[in-house]
Amino acid sequence: MTNPNKANGLDLRRWLEDIAAMRQVKEVPGADWRLELGAISELNVKKADPMALLFDEIPGYPAGHRVLTCTTSNAVRLANILRLGSVDSHQDLVGKLRGRPNAWKSRAADFPPVEVDDGPVFEHVMSGDEVDVTAFPAPLWHEKDGGRYIGTGCMVVTRDLDTDWVNVGTYRVMIHDRNHVGLDMIPGKHGAIQYDKHVDAGKPFPVAIVLGCDPLGYTISGIEVPYGMCEYNYIGAILGQPVEVVRGQLTGLPIPSAAEIVLEGWAHPGDIKEEGPFGEFHGYYPGKQGTSPVVTIERVYYRSQPILLGSPPAKPPNDYSYSKAVMRSALLMDALQAAGVPDVQSVWAHEIGGARMFNVVSIKQRYAGHSRQAGHLLLNCGVGAYMSRWAVVVDEDIDPSNLQEVMWAVATRADPERDIDVLTRGMGSKNDPMFVTFGTDTAFNSKAVIDACRPYDYLGRFPEVAEASKALQAETRRKWGHVLDE
Ligand SMILES: Cc1cc2nc3c(=O)[nH]c(=O)nc-3n(C[C@H](O)[C@H](O)[C@H](O)COP(=O)(O)O)c2cc1C
Known part of the structure; x- marks a missing residue:
């Protein structure tokens, strides 16, 4: 339980104790950082209710130098991470989350981080020639990765050039050698904007990379928090208590006092190197190797027996x-309501589209044009625009998270000639697997709304659904549940 009077250093070990008591974590000794950690984790999350995995005794590393994966991969743990209490199902989690992101955003200003002088993160310090980021068992996650990625479930802390805004984003981090890493921030991401400003001014860019803490950290730094807002404040609003930070000795950047491992250094203007490829969230190794800024690591802080997240x-x-599907669905729901779309029932950003490329909204149609309005906003609101491709709008009798129902509505309520709106030159990404076909070097994409609602002008005449009514279903379940194994 969190203590409302005390700041929170985002201690991963306290979280692990919590979930161990709930039998939500499995210890895995002896797996190799070369592909085995990645493949075990990958197969694990394809199971119905995956455990978190804590790898130890990794060949070539001292026992106790651990790697933790699959932290956010089920409803029970995600609810615990988001401080929503215990839940008994995915639907329970989604219900408890509804409206929370707006509330967290509006309370964020009340929870600036609190600075202290010391913390467990400073238990060990490497500086100068001692710096060696390969001292930690960074995995080679996938067979065709261009290197070992030490930063995946990480928080990258950076500072603006001309304001005191600190941003915390999740951007992948690849090891180049013992004191250099590559940092891949996609253009437009807040860390990338801050970096560009430093490069334009010819100044080194300060970076602190947090490689393990309470998974609430990367769950929030990996999702769209408004421009100019510090993610520590947003996390504080979720916790109901401020994040406790210490200042990095080199850059003065704030880092959680109980972080497991932190790499601190500078990205110098013009210091760019080849990075990737890397197996991506949409399921591809997109394109060839690219380039990204190099961070020269001058300090490493870590706890005894550190855990790499x-x-x-x-x-x-x-x-x-x-976790992306759950979080982005909640953010999209809030965004549609804030944009003034009435009677939005539910939104689901499907995992198959990496919670970006295939999103569905259900509405209770109120007026002509309502469904297209919802679809176009879903594609282009602030949270939804980057790399969005398909927005499907369905009536209130369809569950947007159920692909079988959604595609039934597409198959039976949408007329392809009339009900698909295509937009061109939208906000795309060079990371899109289709980018190779676009014939441009600029990250535009095309997007489509599939309006799979019953046509508004034929609502009165549209055929009725041939399915037992809710009342008949309930009565049948009550009486014949034993036949239905319920
Ligand atoms: C595990 C994970 C890895 C991610 N990797 C990257 C990445 O390598 N580059 C990137 O630009 N965004 C990446 N993202 C998405 C960003 O973290 C996300 O867009 C976030 O909003 C960025 O923070 P910002 O809004 O402060 O820029 C990743 C997200 C997660 C959860």
Whole structure:
């Protein structure tokens, strides 16, 4: 339980104790950082109710140098991470989350991080020639990765050039050598904007990379928090208590006082190197090797027996596709309501589209044009625009998270000629597996709304659904449940 009077250093070990008591974590000794950790984690998250995995006794590393994966991959743990209490199902979690992101956002200003002088993160310090990021068992996650990725479930802390805004984002981090890593921030991401400003001014960019803490950290730094807002504040609003931070000795950047491992250094203007490829969240190794800024690591802080928090992407379902689907669906729901779309019933950002490329909204149609309005906003609101491709709008009798029902509505309520709206030159990504076909070097994409609602102008005449009524279903379940194994 959190103590409302005390700041929270985002201690991963306290969280592990919590979930161990709930039998939600499995210890795995002896797996190799070369592909085995990645493949075990990948197969694990394809199971119906995956456990978190804590790897230890990793060949070539001292016992106790651990790697933790699959932290956010089921409803029970995700609810615990988001401080929503215990839940008994995925639906329970979604219900408890409804409206929370808006409330967290509006309370964030009340929870600035609290600074202290010391914390467990400073138990060990490497500096100068001692710096060696390969001292930690960073996995080679996938067979065709261009290197070992030490940063996946990480938080990258950076500072703006001309304001005191600190941003915390999750961006992948690849090891180049013992004191250099590559940092892949996609253009437009807040860390990338701060980096560009430093490069334009010819100044080194300060970076602190947090490689393990309470998974609430990367769950929030990996999702769209408004521009100019510090993720520590947002996390504080979720916890109901401020995040406790210490200042990095080199850059002064704030880092959680109980973090497991932190790499601190500078990205110098012009210091760019080849990075990737990397198996991605949409399920591909997109394109060839690219380039990204190099961070020269000058300090490493870590706790005894450090735990590296990993969250490897891959073809969905992957390590974080479930949490992304849950979180982005809640954010999209809030965004549609804030944009003034009435009677939105539910939104689901499907894991198959990496919670970006195939999103569905259900509405109770109120007026002509309502469904297209919802679909176009789903594709282009702030949270939804990046890399969105398909927005499907369905009536209130369809559950947006149930692909079988959604595709039944598409098959039976949408007329392809009339009910697909295509937009061109939308916000795309060079990371899109289809980018190779676009014939441009600029990250546009095309997007479509599939309006799979019953046509509004034929509502009165549209055929009725041939399915037992809710009342008949309930009565049948009550009386004949033993036949239905319920
Ligand atoms: C595990 C994980 C890995 C991610 N990797 C990257 C990445 O390598 N580059 C990137 O730009 N975004 C990546 N993202 C998405 C960003 O973290 C996300 O868009 C976030 O909103 C960025 O923070 P910002 O809004 O402060 O820029 C990743 C997200 C997660 C959860």
